[in-house]
Amino acid sequence: MRSIRIVLLALAALVTAPAAPSSLAAQEPSVAPAEAAAPSSAAPAADAGASTLPRYTPPRTLRAYTHVFAAFAVAWVLLFGYVVFLARRFRRVEEQVDALARS
Amino acid sequence: MSSLNAPVEAGSMKGVRRWSVGLGFLAAATLVVSFWMIFFYAPTEREMGIVQRIFYVHVPSAWVAFLAFGIVALCSLGYLWLKDPRLDAISVAAAELGVVFTTIVLITGPLWGKIAWGAWWVWEPRLTLTLLLWFIYVGYFILRGATDSPERGKRFAAILGVVGAVDIPLIHMSVQWFRSQHPKPVVMKPEGPTAAPEIIQTLLVSLLAFTLLFFSLLLARYLVQRLQERVDAVRFAATLRPGASASQGVTV
Numbered sequence: 001m002r003s004i005r006i007v008l009l010a011l012a013a014l015v016t017a018p019a020a021p022s023s024l025a026a027q028e029p030s031v032a033p034a035e036a037a038a039p040s041s042a043a044p045a046a047d048a049g050a051s052t053l054p055r056y057t058p059p060r061t062l063r064a065y066t067h068v069f070a071a072f073a074v075a076w077v078l079l080f081g082y083v084v085f086l087a088r089r090f091r092r093v094e095e096q097v098d099a100l101a102r103s
Numbered sequence: 104m105s106s107l108n109a110p111v112e113a114g115s116m117k118g119v120r121r122w123s124v125g126l127g128f129l130a131a132a133t134l135v136v137s138f139w140m141i142f143f144y145a146p147t148e149r150e151m152g153i154v155q156r157i158f159y160v161h162v163p164s165a166w167v168a169f170l171a172f173g174i175v176a177l178c179s180l181g182y183l184w185l186k187d188p189r190l191d192a193i194s195v196a197a198a199e200l201g202v203v204f205t206t207i208v209l210i211t212g213p214l215w216g217k218i219a220w221g222a223w224w225v226w227e228p229r230l231t232l233t234l235l236l237w238f239i240y241v242g243y244f245i246l247r248g249a250t251d252s253p254e255r256g257k258r259f260a261a262i263l264g265v266v267g268a269v270d271i272p273l274i275h276m277s278v279q280w281f282r283s284q285h286p287k288p289v290v291m292k293p294e295g296p297t298a299a300p301e302i303i304q305t306l307l308v309s310l311l312a313f314t315l316l317f318f319s320l321l322l323a324r325y326l327v328q329r330l331q332e333r334v335d336a337v338r339f340a341a342t343l344r345p346g347a348s349a350s351q352g353v354t355v
Contacts, residue, residue: 063218067215090330
Protein backbone atom coordinates (compact mmCIF):
# COMPACT_ATOMS: atom_id res chain seq x y z
CA MET A 1 0.00 0.00 0.00
CA ARG A 2 2.99 2.26 0.60
CA SER A 3 3.99 2.02 -3.04
CA ILE A 4 0.49 3.01 -4.15
CA ARG A 5 0.67 6.05 -1.85
CA ILE A 6 4.05 7.05 -3.36
CA VAL A 7 2.66 6.70 -6.90
CA LEU A 8 -0.38 8.81 -6.01
CA LEU A 9 1.83 11.50 -4.45
CA ALA A 10 4.01 11.57 -7.58
CA LEU A 11 0.90 11.93 -9.75
CA ALA A 12 -0.38 14.77 -7.57
CA ALA A 13 2.97 16.55 -7.88
CA LEU A 14 2.84 16.24 -11.67
CA VAL A 15 -0.74 17.46 -11.92
CA THR A 16 0.19 20.60 -10.02
CA ALA A 17 3.17 21.26 -12.34
CA PRO A 18 2.68 24.38 -14.46
CA ALA A 19 1.75 23.97 -18.09
CA ALA A 20 3.95 25.52 -20.77
CA PRO A 21 2.88 29.05 -21.50
CA SER A 22 1.67 29.17 -25.07
CA SER A 23 3.09 32.66 -25.44
CA LEU A 24 6.62 31.27 -25.12
CA ALA A 25 6.78 30.71 -28.83
CA ALA A 26 6.51 34.42 -29.44
CA GLN A 27 8.76 35.73 -26.71
CA GLU A 28 12.07 36.07 -28.44
CA PRO A 29 13.23 37.01 -31.91
CA SER A 30 13.87 34.39 -34.52
CA VAL A 31 17.20 32.69 -35.08
CA ALA A 32 18.21 30.51 -37.95
CA PRO A 33 16.63 27.09 -37.44
CA ALA A 34 19.27 24.49 -36.79
CA GLU A 35 18.80 21.61 -39.15
CA ALA A 36 21.48 19.77 -37.28
CA ALA A 37 19.78 19.06 -34.02
CA ALA A 38 17.03 16.81 -32.92
CA PRO A 39 15.12 19.06 -30.62
CA SER A 40 13.35 21.88 -32.28
CA SER A 41 12.49 24.34 -29.59
CA ALA A 42 9.78 25.92 -31.69
CA ALA A 43 6.79 24.46 -29.98
CA PRO A 44 4.13 24.52 -32.70
CA ALA A 45 6.49 23.67 -35.54
CA ALA A 46 4.09 21.00 -36.72
CA ASP A 47 1.54 23.59 -37.71
CA ALA A 48 1.21 24.92 -41.20
CA GLY A 49 1.68 28.54 -40.20
CA ALA A 50 4.50 27.90 -37.79
CA SER A 51 7.20 29.23 -40.09
CA THR A 52 5.74 32.74 -39.84
CA LEU A 53 5.89 32.76 -36.04
CA PRO A 54 9.04 33.90 -34.28
CA ARG A 55 10.81 31.06 -32.51
CA TYR A 56 11.41 30.76 -28.80
CA THR A 57 15.13 30.82 -28.28
CA PRO A 58 16.35 29.09 -25.15
CA PRO A 59 18.41 31.40 -22.97
CA ARG A 60 22.18 30.79 -23.10
CA THR A 61 22.84 30.87 -19.39
CA LEU A 62 24.82 28.87 -16.89
CA ARG A 63 21.53 27.23 -15.94
CA ALA A 64 21.65 25.14 -19.13
CA TYR A 65 24.94 23.62 -17.96
CA THR A 66 23.37 22.81 -14.60
CA HIS A 67 20.52 21.04 -16.36
CA VAL A 68 22.90 19.00 -18.53
CA PHE A 69 24.90 18.03 -15.46
CA ALA A 70 21.72 17.15 -13.55
CA ALA A 71 20.36 15.04 -16.41
CA PHE A 72 23.54 12.99 -16.76
CA ALA A 73 23.97 12.74 -12.99
CA VAL A 74 20.41 11.53 -12.44
CA ALA A 75 20.68 8.98 -15.26
CA TRP A 76 23.95 7.53 -13.98
CA VAL A 77 23.01 7.61 -10.32
CA LEU A 78 19.80 5.73 -11.17
CA LEU A 79 21.62 3.15 -13.27
CA PHE A 80 24.45 2.73 -10.78
CA GLY A 81 21.91 2.43 -7.96
CA TYR A 82 20.09 -0.25 -9.90
CA VAL A 83 23.33 -2.18 -10.48
CA VAL A 84 24.14 -2.03 -6.74
CA PHE A 85 20.58 -3.13 -5.88
CA LEU A 86 20.87 -6.02 -8.33
CA ALA A 87 24.30 -7.09 -7.01
CA ARG A 88 23.05 -7.09 -3.40
CA ARG A 89 19.98 -9.05 -4.38
CA PHE A 90 22.11 -11.54 -6.29
CA ARG A 91 24.40 -12.03 -3.29
CA ARG A 92 21.41 -12.56 -1.00
CA VAL A 93 19.90 -15.20 -3.31
CA GLU A 94 23.26 -16.94 -3.61
CA GLU A 95 23.52 -17.07 0.17
CA GLN A 96 20.04 -18.61 0.30
CA VAL A 97 21.03 -21.20 -2.33
CA ASP A 98 24.17 -22.08 -0.33
CA ALA A 99 22.21 -22.37 2.91
CA LEU A 100 19.61 -24.60 1.28
CA ALA A 101 22.27 -26.77 -0.34
CA ARG A 102 23.97 -27.20 3.05
CA SER A 103 20.73 -28.11 4.79
CA MET B 104 18.08 -30.20 -2.97
CA SER B 105 18.12 -31.86 -6.36
CA SER B 106 16.45 -28.95 -8.10
CA LEU B 107 19.11 -26.59 -6.81
CA ASN B 108 21.92 -28.73 -8.14
CA ALA B 109 20.40 -29.79 -11.43
CA PRO B 110 23.46 -29.89 -13.74
CA VAL B 111 21.75 -28.71 -16.94
CA GLU B 112 20.12 -25.72 -15.24
CA ALA B 113 23.31 -24.87 -13.35
CA GLY B 114 25.26 -24.95 -16.61
CA SER B 115 22.81 -22.64 -18.37
CA MET B 116 22.85 -20.28 -15.36
CA LYS B 117 26.63 -20.10 -15.57
CA GLY B 118 26.32 -19.29 -19.27
CA VAL B 119 23.81 -16.53 -18.55
CA ARG B 120 26.12 -15.11 -15.89
CA ARG B 121 29.10 -15.18 -18.25
CA TRP B 122 27.12 -13.40 -20.98
CA SER B 123 25.87 -10.80 -18.52
CA VAL B 124 29.40 -9.98 -17.32
CA GLY B 125 30.78 -9.99 -20.88
CA LEU B 126 28.09 -7.66 -22.15
CA GLY B 127 28.59 -5.47 -19.07
CA PHE B 128 32.29 -4.96 -19.91
CA LEU B 129 31.43 -4.29 -23.55
CA ALA B 130 28.77 -1.78 -22.46
CA ALA B 131 31.22 -0.03 -20.14
CA ALA B 132 33.78 0.32 -22.95
CA THR B 133 31.14 1.64 -25.37
CA LEU B 134 29.85 4.07 -22.74
CA VAL B 135 33.35 5.54 -22.31
CA VAL B 136 33.52 6.09 -26.09
CA SER B 137 30.02 7.58 -26.14
CA PHE B 138 30.91 9.97 -23.29
CA TRP B 139 33.93 11.18 -25.20
CA MET B 140 31.80 11.66 -28.33
CA ILE B 141 29.03 13.48 -26.43
CA PHE B 142 31.33 16.05 -24.85
CA PHE B 143 34.26 16.32 -27.28
CA TYR B 144 33.12 15.14 -30.71
CA ALA B 145 29.48 16.14 -31.25
CA PRO B 146 29.01 19.82 -32.14
CA THR B 147 27.00 22.16 -29.94
CA GLU B 148 23.65 22.70 -31.57
CA ARG B 149 23.17 26.25 -32.85
CA GLU B 150 19.70 26.96 -31.56
CA MET B 151 19.55 25.10 -28.25
CA GLY B 152 23.14 25.29 -27.12
CA ILE B 153 24.65 22.93 -24.59
CA VAL B 154 21.32 21.66 -23.26
CA GLN B 155 20.77 19.70 -26.48
CA ARG B 156 23.37 17.20 -25.21
CA ILE B 157 20.72 15.76 -22.92
CA PHE B 158 19.47 14.22 -26.19
CA TYR B 159 22.25 11.59 -25.99
CA VAL B 160 20.95 10.16 -22.75
CA HIS B 161 17.24 10.91 -23.22
CA VAL B 162 16.75 9.24 -26.62
CA PRO B 163 18.77 6.04 -25.89
CA SER B 164 16.88 5.64 -22.59
CA ALA B 165 13.58 5.95 -24.43
CA TRP B 166 14.72 3.42 -27.05
CA VAL B 167 15.80 0.93 -24.39
CA ALA B 168 12.54 1.42 -22.47
CA PHE B 169 10.52 0.68 -25.61
CA LEU B 170 12.70 -2.36 -26.29
CA ALA B 171 12.15 -3.56 -22.72
CA PHE B 172 8.38 -3.21 -22.88
CA GLY B 173 8.34 -4.87 -26.30
CA ILE B 174 10.18 -7.85 -24.75
CA VAL B 175 7.68 -7.83 -21.86
CA ALA B 176 4.78 -7.99 -24.33
CA LEU B 177 6.31 -10.82 -26.40
CA CYS B 178 7.38 -12.90 -23.41
CA SER B 179 4.09 -12.31 -21.62
CA LEU B 180 2.25 -13.51 -24.69
CA GLY B 181 4.52 -16.56 -24.77
CA TYR B 182 3.95 -17.16 -21.06
CA LEU B 183 0.15 -17.00 -21.45
CA TRP B 184 0.40 -19.53 -24.25
CA LEU B 185 3.15 -21.91 -23.09
CA LYS B 186 3.17 -21.33 -19.31
CA ASP B 187 6.97 -21.47 -19.36
CA PRO B 188 8.33 -19.87 -16.16
CA ARG B 189 11.46 -18.73 -18.00
CA LEU B 190 9.33 -16.44 -20.17
CA ASP B 191 7.75 -14.98 -17.04
CA ALA B 192 11.22 -14.40 -15.55
CA ILE B 193 12.33 -12.56 -18.71
CA SER B 194 9.14 -10.46 -18.58
CA VAL B 195 9.77 -9.46 -14.96
CA ALA B 196 13.41 -8.60 -15.68
CA ALA B 197 12.52 -6.54 -18.77
CA ALA B 198 9.62 -4.76 -17.04
CA GLU B 199 11.84 -3.73 -14.13
CA LEU B 200 14.48 -2.36 -16.48
CA GLY B 201 11.80 -0.68 -18.58
CA VAL B 202 10.57 1.17 -15.50
CA VAL B 203 14.14 2.24 -14.65
CA PHE B 204 14.83 3.57 -18.15
CA THR B 205 11.40 5.24 -18.44
CA THR B 206 12.13 6.98 -15.13
CA ILE B 207 15.35 8.32 -16.69
CA VAL B 208 13.34 9.53 -19.71
CA LEU B 209 10.77 11.20 -17.45
CA ILE B 210 13.49 12.98 -15.44
CA THR B 211 15.84 14.02 -18.25
CA GLY B 212 12.95 15.23 -20.45
CA PRO B 213 11.74 17.93 -18.03
CA LEU B 214 15.35 19.01 -17.37
CA TRP B 215 15.69 19.59 -21.11
CA GLY B 216 12.19 21.00 -21.51
CA LYS B 217 12.67 23.64 -18.84
CA ILE B 218 15.43 25.22 -20.91
CA ALA B 219 14.02 24.45 -24.38
CA TRP B 220 10.34 25.19 -23.77
CA GLY B 221 10.44 27.23 -20.58
CA ALA B 222 8.37 24.65 -18.69
CA TRP B 223 9.19 21.52 -16.74
CA TRP B 224 6.17 19.60 -17.94
CA VAL B 225 3.58 20.03 -20.66
CA TRP B 226 0.47 17.89 -20.87
CA GLU B 227 0.95 17.10 -24.55
CA PRO B 228 0.37 13.64 -26.13
CA ARG B 229 3.87 12.17 -26.13
CA LEU B 230 4.76 13.20 -22.60
CA THR B 231 1.40 12.16 -21.22
CA LEU B 232 1.48 8.78 -22.96
CA THR B 233 5.03 8.16 -21.71
CA LEU B 234 3.91 8.90 -18.17
CA LEU B 235 0.99 6.53 -18.72
CA LEU B 236 3.44 3.84 -19.88
CA TRP B 237 5.41 4.28 -16.65
CA PHE B 238 2.24 3.89 -14.59
CA ILE B 239 1.19 0.79 -16.56
CA TYR B 240 4.44 -1.01 -15.78
CA VAL B 241 4.53 0.13 -12.15
CA GLY B 242 1.03 -1.34 -12.06
CA TYR B 243 2.48 -4.55 -13.54
CA PHE B 244 4.49 -5.09 -10.34
CA ILE B 245 1.66 -4.03 -8.04
CA LEU B 246 -0.65 -6.49 -9.82
CA ARG B 247 1.84 -9.36 -9.50
CA GLY B 248 1.93 -8.97 -5.76
CA ALA B 249 -1.72 -8.12 -5.24
CA THR B 250 -3.26 -11.57 -5.74
CA ASP B 251 -3.40 -14.45 -3.27
CA SER B 252 -2.18 -16.98 -5.81
CA PRO B 253 1.26 -16.26 -7.36
CA GLU B 254 0.23 -18.05 -10.57
CA ARG B 255 -2.81 -15.86 -10.94
CA GLY B 256 -0.68 -12.76 -10.27
CA LYS B 257 1.72 -13.82 -13.02
CA ARG B 258 -1.17 -14.36 -15.43
CA PHE B 259 -2.81 -10.99 -14.70
CA ALA B 260 0.55 -9.22 -14.97
CA ALA B 261 1.21 -10.97 -18.30
CA ILE B 262 -2.12 -9.71 -19.65
CA LEU B 263 -1.25 -6.18 -18.52
CA GLY B 264 2.21 -6.57 -20.08
CA VAL B 265 0.64 -7.37 -23.45
CA VAL B 266 -2.08 -4.69 -23.28
CA GLY B 267 0.32 -2.05 -21.99
CA ALA B 268 2.57 -2.43 -25.02
CA VAL B 269 -0.19 -0.88 -27.16
CA ASP B 270 1.01 2.43 -25.69
CA ILE B 271 4.43 2.11 -27.40
CA PRO B 272 3.29 2.71 -31.02
CA LEU B 273 0.95 5.40 -29.73
CA ILE B 274 3.90 7.22 -28.14
CA HIS B 275 5.98 6.83 -31.28
CA MET B 276 3.25 8.07 -33.62
CA SER B 277 1.81 10.74 -31.31
CA VAL B 278 4.05 13.47 -32.74
CA GLN B 279 2.74 12.67 -36.24
CA TRP B 280 -0.91 12.15 -35.37
CA PHE B 281 -1.50 14.94 -32.87
CA ARG B 282 -0.54 18.57 -32.48
CA SER B 283 2.53 18.06 -30.35
CA GLN B 284 5.13 20.24 -28.71
CA HIS B 285 7.60 17.38 -28.66
CA PRO B 286 10.09 17.43 -31.57
CA LYS B 287 9.58 15.04 -34.46
CA PRO B 288 12.11 12.25 -35.18
CA VAL B 289 15.34 13.39 -36.84
CA VAL B 290 16.87 9.98 -37.57
CA MET B 291 14.07 7.60 -38.50
CA LYS B 292 12.57 9.64 -41.31
CA PRO B 293 11.56 8.49 -44.80
CA GLU B 294 13.87 11.06 -46.40
CA GLY B 295 16.79 10.08 -44.15
CA PRO B 296 18.29 11.74 -41.08
CA THR B 297 18.38 15.55 -41.08
CA ALA B 298 20.85 16.02 -38.25
CA ALA B 299 24.58 16.62 -38.70
CA PRO B 300 26.62 13.42 -39.25
CA GLU B 301 28.55 13.91 -35.97
CA ILE B 302 25.27 14.11 -34.06
CA ILE B 303 23.93 10.96 -35.73
CA GLN B 304 27.20 9.07 -35.10
CA THR B 305 27.23 10.08 -31.43
CA LEU B 306 23.59 9.10 -31.06
CA LEU B 307 24.21 5.69 -32.66
CA VAL B 308 27.14 4.97 -30.33
CA SER B 309 25.02 6.01 -27.33
CA LEU B 310 22.19 3.78 -28.56
CA LEU B 311 24.61 0.86 -28.87
CA ALA B 312 26.04 1.49 -25.38
CA PHE B 313 22.61 1.66 -23.77
CA THR B 314 21.43 -1.43 -25.64
CA LEU B 315 24.46 -3.45 -24.48
CA LEU B 316 23.95 -2.20 -20.92
CA PHE B 317 20.30 -3.16 -21.11
CA PHE B 318 21.00 -6.73 -22.22
CA SER B 319 23.71 -7.14 -19.60
CA LEU B 320 21.33 -5.99 -16.84
CA LEU B 321 18.48 -8.03 -18.32
CA LEU B 322 20.50 -11.24 -18.09
CA ALA B 323 21.64 -10.43 -14.54
CA ARG B 324 18.08 -9.69 -13.42
CA TYR B 325 16.81 -12.85 -15.16
CA LEU B 326 19.43 -14.87 -13.28
CA VAL B 327 18.35 -13.41 -9.94
CA GLN B 328 14.70 -14.11 -10.74
CA ARG B 329 15.34 -17.74 -11.73
CA LEU B 330 17.49 -18.39 -8.67
CA GLN B 331 14.86 -16.83 -6.41
CA GLU B 332 12.15 -18.98 -7.99
CA ARG B 333 14.22 -22.11 -7.38
CA VAL B 334 14.89 -21.15 -3.78
CA ASP B 335 11.17 -20.52 -3.24
CA ALA B 336 10.28 -23.85 -4.87
CA VAL B 337 12.74 -25.78 -2.67
CA ARG B 338 11.49 -24.01 0.46
CA PHE B 339 7.91 -24.77 -0.49
CA ALA B 340 8.78 -28.45 -1.09
CA ALA B 341 10.56 -28.54 2.30
CA THR B 342 7.46 -27.30 4.10
CA LEU B 343 5.36 -30.03 2.42
CA ARG B 344 7.77 -32.84 3.41
CA PRO B 345 6.26 -34.96 6.20
CA GLY B 346 8.07 -34.55 9.49
CA ALA B 347 10.00 -31.52 8.29
CA SER B 348 10.44 -28.92 10.99
CA ALA B 349 9.15 -25.45 10.26
CA SER B 350 12.63 -23.96 10.20
CA GLN B 351 14.30 -26.71 8.17
CA GLY B 352 15.63 -25.30 4.92
CA VAL B 353 13.81 -22.06 5.51
CA THR B 354 15.99 -20.09 7.86
CA VAL B 355 18.85 -18.66 5.84
